[in-house]
Amino acid sequence: MIFGGMNSSYSLFPPQVLNCTVFLLQRATGFTFLTTKVTRIPHVKCFINQNGQSVSNSKAAQNKIVKKVGKNEHHLWKKRDSAGSGKKALNLVKIISELPNEKEAVYGALNKWTAWETEFPLIAAAKALKILRTRGRWLRVIQVAKWMLSKGQGATMATYDTLLLAFDKDKRVDEAESLWNMIVHTHTRSISKQLCSRIVSLYDHHGMQDKIIEAFADMEELGVRPDEDTVRRIGRAFRKLGQEEKRKLFLKKYQCKWKYLHFNGERVRVRRYACNEDGSTE
Structure with missing residues (x-):
């Protein structure tokens, strides 16, 4: 852009321009040409004063960028806050x-x-x-x-777990068994290990060894691996039912090969050996 005369200030750029660099070129004819190099950054105005200097709108430049926040949608019949x-x-x-x-x-x-x-x-x-x-x-x-x-x-699994615990404490084993059967047939893909441990412990508290084996069969069908405490309960149930061979196979498959002992104030990891009555190891 070319402008003539330097006696007055000109508003050179729209509000979308932030920075201007001004070069003055003198010619022998006495005319003055203004050449501007423009960098486009929003929301700042640039002016040329009488001395040919670039002046920006400092108030606009000092303003912080304000992020637009989306409007919150309010639903009358779907109140989700707690x-x-x-x-x-x-x-x-x-x-x-x-x-x-x-x-x-x-x-x-x-x-x-x-x-x-x-x-x-x-x-x-x-x-x-x-x-x-x-x-x-x-x-x-x-x-x-x-x-x-x-x-x-x-x-949910949390509600079922709480209900099975309440049935255990209130000695309502029949209702616990009915609930467990409903869970097994309804939630075939999402039964947690904790819930399986809960039903095994419930049967163990009431001396129902055959029901423990049935619950273990359900766990195998569902692909749920028992935790260490549940392994001990199931192994004890096999022994009380006189199924020693099945107990050995079960422990070989599911019992952890390592255990932790405290020795001289430190927690030490050692290999687990299950001893038989004749002194041999499994």
């Missing part, structure tokens, strides 16, 4: 703790607790279940968990 779920859980625990041990009374209170909710308060119910478990209120744990499952909510 605000206030702790208070709701404590309120639920308080309500059902004061009720008699009757299914109708407890279920009625639970239905009333969710009557004005736009969606099922799953987070609050899960927290209430955890509080009841911590306090050892096993009957209430069973009632709340069954109510959640009847509503089609909370069908």
